Amino acid sequence: MTASTTPSSGKQIRVFSGIQPSGAFTLGNYLGAIRQWVAGLDKKENFFCIVDLHTITVPQNPQDLLHRTRKMAAILIACGLDPQKCTLFIQSHVAAHAEGCWILNCVTPVGWLERMTQYKLKAQQQESVSTGLLDYPVLQAADILLYDSDEVPVGEDQKQHVELTRDIAQRFNNLYGETFVVPEPVIPKLGARIKALDDPTSKMSKSKAHIRLHAIRLADGPDEIRYVIKRAVTDPGREIVFSDAPEKAGVNNLLEIYELLTGEQRDAIETHFSGKGYGYLKQEVAEVVIEALRPIRERYLALIADPAELDRLLATGAERARAVADPKIREVKRKVGFIVTE
Numbered sequence: 001m002t003a004s005t006t007p008s009s010g011k012q013i014r015v016f017s018g019i020q021p022s023g024a025f026t027l028g029n030y031l032g033a034i035r036q037w038v039a040g041l042d043k044k045e046n047f048f049c050i051v052d053l054h055t056i057t058v059p060q061n062p063q064d065l066l067h068r069t070r071k072m073a074a075i076l077i078a079c080g081l082d083p084q085k086c087t088l089f090i091q092s093h094v095a096a097h098a099e100g101c102w103i104l105n106c107v108t109p110v111g112w113l114e115r116m117t118q119y120k121l122k123a124q125q126q127e128s129v130s131t132g133l134l135d136y137p138v139l140q141a142a143d144i145l146l147y148d149s150d151e152v153p154v155g156e157d158q159k160q161h162v163e164l165t166r167d168i169a170q171r172f173n174n175l176y177g178e179t180f181v182v183p184e185p186v187i188p189k190l191g192a193r194i195k196a197l198d199d200p201t202s203k204m205s206k207s208k209a210h211i212r213l214h215a216i217r218l219a220d221g222p223d224e225i226r227y228v229i230k231r232a233v234t235d236p237g238r239e240i241v242f243s244d245a246p247e248k249a250g251v252n253n254l255l256e257i258y259e260l261l262t263g264e265q266r267d268a269i270e271t272h273f274s275g276k277g278y279g280y281l282k283q284e285v286a287e288v289v290i291e292a293l294r295p296i297r298e299r300y301l302a303l304i305a306d307p308a309e310l311d312r313l314l315a316t317g318a319e320r321a322r323a324v325a326d327p328k329i330r331e332v333k334r335k336v337g338f339i340v341t342e
């Protein structure tokens, strides 16, 4: 397959995205994000970062954070982010991210940060708001800009942060001369919004994945998947059709999961279920999910059983990331007037 290139430079398109090691990875993350990342592996140059520095912007239990970071790495690799084909690394392993954040802080007006929707939402939920929480989008900008990233695949909720990253890049470039590539957010087409199984009006969320009936977690085994899908909230009706009607949100969500995993056409799916009851729908969806997750779960369990190998893969990823981020941070330091010795 030929790699995509930027029209201007002929250079391969560079993709950067980040994911927090918070909560358990869900079927929603897989279908809404990671599958697209995996699909792009052979076409572009990809950097995927597990953003532990972002995670401590709200209080964390250190032991939990440690385990979740390793689990997240194992899950991402198990889902198909082959470390041979992309650079998968942990943010805190590359010091340039924190350094870059500091320098970008000094060109970012506080007002830009106070306006961020996610900050306002998260700040409301905290008893005491850390400086890090306000600064979160500047760290995200450093993540993206250090790699001269062209594209940033993210969910709709992160679009504002990528737009802020563009503003910060432009401001820095204006002040110090052309330094950063101004990146584009890439938002997946609608349709891949997987809803919570216990409340199909809200999205299935990593942060609520500890609630048993809320989500399918990617490492769940067949019995758990059957148990949770069997109890998914539907409606008192009996029609199994794709529908935007709010009362059909539960059935529609199950059908969309089925559609995304089987790749079948909607009319074929509706025909398949016509005249059947919700019990049958749930059984079928559960089996499709079990089969789709089986190889992921097997790879995940093998990876998590060998933390030394996992750490070796992550160390290699960090080395490759540093090979890009370190020269960039030196360029940035020179631009702002620091003495750079190497």
Ligand code: AMP
Pocket (backbone or CB within 6 Å): 019, 020, 028, 029, 030, 031, 032, 033, 034, 153, 154, 155, 156, 192, 193, 194, 195, 203, 204, 205, 206, 207
């Ligand atoms: P989060 O779990 O919110 O940190 O999101 C990580 C990535 O997964 C983002 O790209 C989200 O857009 C995507 N994602 C999270 N939850 C869902 C969902 N329920 N349906 C589709 N995509 C999701």
Ligand code: TRP
Pocket (backbone or CB within 6 Å): 016, 017, 018, 019, 020, 051, 054, 139, 140, 143, 144, 152, 153, 154, 158, 161
């Ligand atoms: N803030 C993003 C989220 O919560 C995670 C993230 C951190 C990120 N750094 C990034 C995403 C850089 C894209 C690019 O989903």
